[in-house]
Amino acid sequence: MQPFSIPVQITLQGGRRRQGRTAISTSGRKRNTDHNGGDPPDEHKKLPSSAGEDRAMLLGFTMMGFSVLMFFLFGITILKPFMLSTQREEANCTIIHTRITDDGMDCAFTCGVDCQGQGKYPCLQVLVNLTHSGQKALLHYNEEAVQINSKCFYTPKCHRDRNDLLNRALDIKEFFDHINGTPFSCFYSPDSQPEDVILIKNNFLFLINNVMLQTTKLKKSRH
Template sequence: MILSTASPRRSFSIPININLQGARKRQTRGADGHVGQRVRTQMPVISVGEDRAILLGFTMIAFSVLMFFVVGITVVKPYINSNWEEKTSCVLVHTDIPKDWVDCRGVSTVPCLRVTVNLTDLNQSALLHFNEEPVLLTPECFYIPKCRMDKTELQDEVQKVKKVLDSQLGNTSSCFTDRTRHPRDVILSRKYTLRRSLFSLLWPCLMLGGGALLVGLVKLTQRLCHKY
């Protein structure tokens, strides 16, 4: 009877231990599975963020190259080709409005205000312009109004500017000359200067540096992550 009572207890104790060990294994596997799943869910998020940062960096670099191209054509190249460097004294001697109006962008014609000055250093007359652009676009004019269809308003606007200049006849002011290309023309101020060229190049340089720095930091972070 003792053997028969002891044998059932032993037979019942073995499955219980097996079930407990199986439950523990399943718990540990479940915990490991959750950890692995968390790692797998975190890894794509980090990689997507890095990819977006790299894409943003290369986009900034591409835009900076495009800005360099535009600034180089519109600002830097005219400054390099500009020879309006020699400064002299100009005396305002005469203003007039020619009878023949000039063409305005092929839309209409506008009156032209012509200003003549005397160069004190060279003792010769020249046509005065505001900056470099009118010398190439309207070489005979100091001032032309905006293109409009009303001729009366155009004439009144040019007359107002002429009266202001007539009140300053005989006054001396500084101007710039280009004796090699435009010996008969002078300008009051330079539009394309070294300061403006450097300021225009500042923004492309900042964007290029920011994009390169962003890509470099992401690459450095990836390398440190793989190393440690």
């Protein structure tokens, strides 16, 4: 009977192949470890932030600063005047008479970088009658006009051309003279300063444009 030599040789050859693969794998890991300075490779190593991320962060901080600035500007220009304004109620007013005072009001204007001048603007006074109480009061354009100069209907922007300021005041006077006797809405303060009433409760300048438009129509109708 012959010994089973072939299976033994196959077993020995398979063992040699496994030892060879183990040696190759060990040597490969060793070379990789030596290449990384003795430390295992870190697959989750963080990458440095890119230039796009830096720009995005800078844009975010810029928008935050702009929002804070707009909040302060909104509070100063809108909320503060509204909170400080006098509480007024709506009523009906009729024009009694209008006049432009003889002595103008002093004002200052700028004519350049280092140039400042003194001028005068005409003071238009509009006397009205409160329909519900029969009380007489001075009419003002808005709350700001009362605070700047309580004697005049409005305070124009000062400049050196006094004739231009006078013509504007005359146009507004002509408009109110035309609606003399016609009731219109106004706002008065029942608690304080009942002698001062205002025409509008906001600070928009649409009234002046409306006055100029109506005056132009009146002039055209006369011709």
